[in-house]
Amino acid sequence: MKIRVMVVEDEPPIQRSICQKIEETNKNFTVVAAIDNGKDALQYLKEHPVDVMFVDMNLPIVGGKELLDFCSNEELSVLPVVLSGYTDFEYVKCAITNHAIDYLLKPLKVQELKLVLEKIEEKIQKQYLKEKVQNLTDAVRGLEMFPTKEIPSEVNSSYSILLVSLGMCLYENERNYQEIFKNMDLEKAFSLIVPPENFWLVDGKSINEKLIFIRKDSIPDTNHLNQFFRKVKCSDIIVTVVYYKETVELPDIFSTYHLLQKYTREHMIFLKNSVLIYSSEEFRQDFSDLRNKIDRLILQCKNANIDNIIESFAQLLHLLTMRPIIQKEALRNIKYFVSEIYKLYPGNREFFEVEEDIQFILENYYSEKELLKEFNFLLKDIFGIAMYDSGDKKIIALKIKNYLDEMFRTNITNQLLAARFGFVPSYIVSIFKTYYGLTPMDYLVKKRIDESKFLLANSSLKIKEVANEVGYEDSLYFSKVFKKITGVSPKEYIRSEKIDS
Structure with a gap:
């Protein structure tokens, strides 16, 4: 969570220095506004959310004191930090009256600033947790999210919890989780097995999570849960449901929620939707037979070519999807397979770099077909070049050249070439540059x-x-490229050709 900071300082060099020091001293703080007068600062506070305000007391138009009074009178949640070049008692008194976090003298000392930022961070985190607990408690009691439900005068404070988690994309903004949940219509699906007045649907802390709180007198059995699960399956992303069957009192909700989050991460099934009943006991599966099969696949790759390696990997992926295997075990076996291939053939990249790619692929693709496609590219990128002899590479390079000669008027990219010729872009570039x-x-x-x-x-x-005619839609860009390559503009080139002729 980024903490939003506004800096109000009328001297530009000092303002820039303060902004820079804040962001460099603590990466959790980001300066969202740097303003040089109190009037504009007032307007910004009216229109934008701000967590912390560093304010100079001696400001033009509207002074720092008036700015602090405004925040106090309007009961804004912004935390003020007073800045001044003087140890003036009136300024100090004003800072104390308006509940300023601290009073700092300019120029700012990094160590003092560091301590102040840490104090602010701790205060904001505590406030955030307090609000989250209150919101969740209200939601469970039906006071906010479902105000139309009839709540008995004596609300039962014991609930069982269902955590619905979608496969998390590393780049969260690439998936609209809110839209996915809307299409799933969890509330409608769950109301088929539990009366609507006996459960509450609440947003989780992560954007890919929803929590369902169920009154202890309406706890569903496994068959009903599976019925619910069949109604909410999502075709393009993995859905994991973890059910905490035992009842939980309100004060223990958050600790149980974090327990379920951890359980979800550790027990998510590889490439499969699943309903899991939480158990405090750890049941360890025996994967020795699986590892023996993987070792046999690796042996098939000895003295083989890149196509054989890709085929062996396809067989590995099939093994991992034949029976329920947890995500982390699948990741472990895939890394093991690639690391063993490294012992047979020198890859053109360090293995630690490849590990990051493997992690990325497994956390962003949710079908066997997608994974095969991505790992085909990855394996060719790592081992492909070393496994082709010079004659094969020359033929590949010539085919790429012939394609460029024929299609140069169209929009061509390295990605397009990679898709056409079946190699990753870096491989395409390496082979072509070797021969041309x-x-x-x-x-x-x-x-x-x-x-x-x-x-x-x-x-x-x-x-x-x-x-x-030669593939440039923008004539100005064409002229720029032409001059860069030839040293003259197209007009100058035409004139020189006429003179020569």
Whole structure:
């Protein structure tokens, strides 16, 4: 959670220094506004949320004291830190009256600032936790999220908890979890097995989670849970439901919630939706037979080519999906497979870099087909070049060149070449440059400029028309590229050709 900071200081050099020191001293703070007068600061506070305000007392138009009074009178949640070049008693008194976190003298000392930021961070985290507990408690009691439900005068404070978790993408913004949950319609599906007045649906702390609190007199059995689960399956993402069957008192809700989060991470089934009943006992599966099968797949790769390795990996993936295997065990076996292939063939990248790629793929793709595609690219990137002899590489490079010569007028990228020829972009670039001394994109530019030179010298086409003819939609960009390659603009080139002729 980033803590939003506003700095109000009228001297630009000092303002810049304060902003820089805040963000460098503690990475959890971000300066969202730097303002040089109290009037604009007042307006900003009215329109934008701010967590912390560093304010100079001696400001133009509206002073620091008025700014602090405004925050206090409006009961804003912003935490003030007073800045001043003087140890003036009135300023100190004003800071204390308005509950300022601290009073700092300019220029700021890094160690003092560090302590103040840590104090602010601790205070905000405590306040956030307090609000979260209150919101969750109110939601459980039906006072906020479902105000239309009839709540008995004596609310039962014991609940069982259901955690619904979607597969988490590393880049959270790439998935609209809110829309996914809307389409799943959890409340409607769950009301088929538990009366609506006996459960409450609450947002989890993470954007990919929902919590369902169930009154202890309406606890569903496993068959009913599976019925609910069949109604909410989502086709393009993994859904894991963890049920804490025992009842929980309100004060223990958060500790139980964190327990369920951890349990979900450790027991999520690889590439499969699942309903799990929480158990405090750890049941360890015997994976020795699986490891023996993987070792046999690795032996198949000895003295083989890249296609054999990819086929062996496909068999590995099939083994991991034949029966329920937890995600972390699948990750462990996939890393083991790749590390053993490294012992047979030298990869062109360090294994620790590949481990990060493996982790990324497994946390962002949710079907066997998608995983095969991504790992095919990855394995070719690691081992592909070393396994082709020079004759094969030369043929591949020639095919790429012929394609560029034929299609140079179209929009071509390294990604497009990778998809067409079945290799990762870095592999395409490496092979092509080995035989032609240029990257595919540099060769493409050269081809286009050579063709444009011929058209400019031997046709009546206008510069814009020539640009379009060789694949540039923007004639200005074409002119810029042309001059960079030839040293002259298209107009200058035309004039020089006329003079020569």
